[in-house]
Amino acid sequence: MYLLIINPRSGGGAGQRTWQSVEGMLHSRGIPHEPLFTQNADRAETQVLGALARRDDWRAAIVIGGDGTIHSVLGALRRRGVPLAVIPAGSGNDTARGFGIPLATEAALEAALQDRCLEADLLSGAGGLTLTAVASGFDAQVAVNVNNGFYKRLCNAIGAGQLAYIIGILHTLMTFKPCRVSVTCDGKEQAFEKAWLVSICNLPSYGGGLLICPQAEADDGLLDVCVVHGCSRMQVLRLFPTLLKGTHVALPFVTMLRGHSVAVHFAQARHAIGDGEPLGTAPLAVRCEPGALRVLSPLAAAREQGAAGPCQASV
Incomplete structure (x- = not known):
């Protein structure tokens, strides 16, 4: 059955x-x-x-x-x-x-x-369980704007769901302000200035096929982390086409990490999402639950x- x-x-x-x-x-x-x-x-x-x-x-x-x-x-x-x-x-x-x-x-x-x-x-944290990714910062704000915007319904109606995320990126780019973030991966803390986003991934993509962590595997017992920091708005805009193939990982303002547990603390309140669903604005603490x-x-x-x-x- x-x-x-x-x-x-x-x-x-x-x-x-x-x-x-x-x-x-x-x-x-x-x-x-x-x-x-x-x-x-x-x-x-x-x-x-x-x-x-x-x-x-x-x-x-x-x-x-x-x-x-x-x-x-x-x-x-x-x-x-x-x-x-x-x-x-x-x-x-x-x-x-x-x-x-x-x-x-x-x-x-x-x-x-x-x-x-x-x-x-599975990714486990205060917000419950997540399967694809826990994202915070710019891309989470994009998701919030898309979910609250009229254009998601319009794009879905014409069978172009991915277009809603593209519109959301442009919408968010005009207002989002990067800030300092502390990322602790398996107990090792790193600080990044002018951080745009921190994504903790179990699967390679979210946002309708954007390969944020192209090397992520669902059954390897590890979390893959992407941090985008220290870049201009124009560089962020140029970053997104590279996400379609995952080539952004080689850019100097992109840092990739991997571990069993990750904590994220932005200097200013930032939205977070899990599987595209809102998780609030509190600092994140996420661990991998293998298998x-x-x-x-x-x-x-x-x-x-x-x-x-x-x-x-x-x-």
Whole structure:
């Protein structure tokens, strides 16, 4: 039995359209499933916990939605030991990208039904669990502006979710002011002047495919950190096209770090986000929890024996 967790409003209505397509495919193949609709992130974990408690033969929880929908149910899936599968229907869909899950609905469903799992790490902090990245500073402010702006809804409506982030970058660039930041990675503290952003990543990309930490791997037990500091607004603007290929890591105003735990303290209050969802403006303390979540992923077959295997829910 599969639990389908559907956010019908994700991606400007893409969640509902995707669910209708998936429902037809599941019925035509006689695959047992139960739908659960959720639109409120604050209630999603409770809803999912309640659904998972009703039976003990769940093969996986398949989320139809975006990164924010996935974020809202991480605690429930980890607590109940049920594997996560993703059929992307959001604006950014970076969780799907990071796990090699196709963006096309039918192909994503096929990946969800293959029963091959990756033992993925989770990022744990005061704000709860995160799967893709915890970002603070400029890019978090971009996300806040995008989520609060009318242009996200407009871009989703025309199927151009990534365009909303580009508009958000230009919007934020006009008003954001960099400041000093202290970053402590595995107990070693470093200070950076005129810091624009600090991103703590478990997957290579966020923001709709921007490769902030291109070397990040979901199952290596490590956090990858990108710090952008000491540069002008024009340099920041020129930085973003390089994120599409991850070539920014060689720039002199970009510092890459790696470790098991990271603390971030800006001299001035800065927004932070986890999986694109707001985490407030308090200083960050994030640690890696290795292998905390099993994810149905096409990448599983490519991993060494022992790093991945058949999914078995331990409810």
